[in-house]
Amino acid sequence: MPELPEVETTVRAINKFKSKTLKKVVIHNRNLRWKVDNEVISKTQNKKIKEINRRAKYILIHFNLSTLVIHLGMSGKLRIQNVSDNYFKKHDHAEFIFENEKIIFNDIRRFGSIHLMDKYEEHKLIKYLGVEPLSESFNQKYLFDLCKSSNLQIKKLLMEQTKVVGIGNIYASESLFLAKVRPTKISKKITNAEADKIVKSVKEVLKNAISVGGTTLKDFYSADGNPGYFTLELNVYGRENQECNLCKNLIQKVVLGQRATFFCSKCQN
Ligand SMILES: [Zn+2]
Known part of the structure; x- marks a missing residue:
């Protein structure tokens, strides 16, 4: 299961997409831990990414007015591929497509999740989380x-x-x-x-x-x-x-x- 260090490493790997425009999201299978809402597709099209970071094990991709919140669950992984590479793997459930490259969400057991949140800090999945262990608040x-x-x-x-x-x-x-x-x-x-x-x-x-x-x-x-x-x-x-x-x-x-x-x-x- 991906733990905090694995999630942190994932955030660093995709951080190059900061300031880039997300052209579109393609969902191949909505049935993750929670059904992926249509907003994930409709409200992120052609939106520029302001920041990429994480809260606990949630990967946060911030736009001006909303945040894509990705959890890797038990077996989720992200990988980066050229847009022109057309190969797929079994359990590739979502693609986040940019101009030259795309981020692919693969999850065998489908305990992962993808949400679009207006105010992520107030969402029930995030709101009650304790302090970050690597922050000064954990002392x-x-x-x-x-x-x-x-x-x-x-x-x-x-x-x-x-x-x-x-x-x-x-x-x-x-x-x-x-x-x-x-x-x-x-x-x-x-x-x-x-x-x-x-x-x-x-x-x-x-x-x-x-x-x-x-x-x-x-x-x-x-x-x-x-x-x-x-x-x-x-x-x-x-x-x-x-x-x-x-x-x-x-x-x-x-x-x-x-x-x-x-x-x-x-x-x-
Ligand atoms: Zn000993």
């Missing part, structure tokens, strides 16, 4: 204040999208390993120093993943490329019963909120 004080009043285990708290966005299951386990905090620790018991370490670790893990993503940018141009699905060096995730990279103790697995969670009981308290 030691913010996390410590959240923890103080929470009986949730810290990993669950980190994955609450209304508190902080985009820390997926893998990144939560990896960040807590770096911070040396056990994922099952009750948030209330997190100290100031631990909150500080967790914040720094989350940012480090996400930034590392984004920099790995930077090396895959060229893949956005090849039909068989696999943009945005990064192979990361993982310390704990998926490594049950394997030796910890730091202390050789065996990595343990527990299930928290139905999500597989990995940690080293020696390194993480």
Whole structure:
């Protein structure tokens, strides 16, 4: 599943379309997670793009009066192709056509979505999202204040999208390993120093993943490329019963909120 670093890399790959005019949108299959509204086609024709960025895992393509909001769901990908290239792949559901190139939305499982929003900040999908983990708003004080009043285990708290966005299951386990905090620790018991370490670790893990993503940018141009699905060096995730990279103790697995969670009981308290 594309996580925040993959989405950030996708945004960087398509950022070259900023200031370009979207000639038209062609939808081959409207039946994504939500049915694609006709406005996506009718109201974007010949509109100039002002800005391209993201909020959480939503890719935002801004026009003067509205914003195209694309979510990659479980298996969505964008790729860039010349307009003159007429090849298609199975599961190409939408094309965003510019003068020389086009962006193609491909999604095998169709959990992705495409919306056109007038005021995206006020849309129900966006409005309740928590702070961005790479922004200054996600800091030691913010996390410590959240923890103080929470009986949730810290990993669950980190994955609450209304508190902080985009820390997926893998990144939560990896960040807590770096911070040396056990994922099952009750948030209330997190100290100031631990909150500080967790914040720094989350940012480090996400930034590392984004920099790995930077090396895959060229893949956005090849039909068989696999943009945005990064192979990361993982310390704990998926490594049950394997030796910890730091202390050789065996990595343990527990299930928290139905999500597989990995940690080293020696390194993480
Ligand atoms: Zn260890």
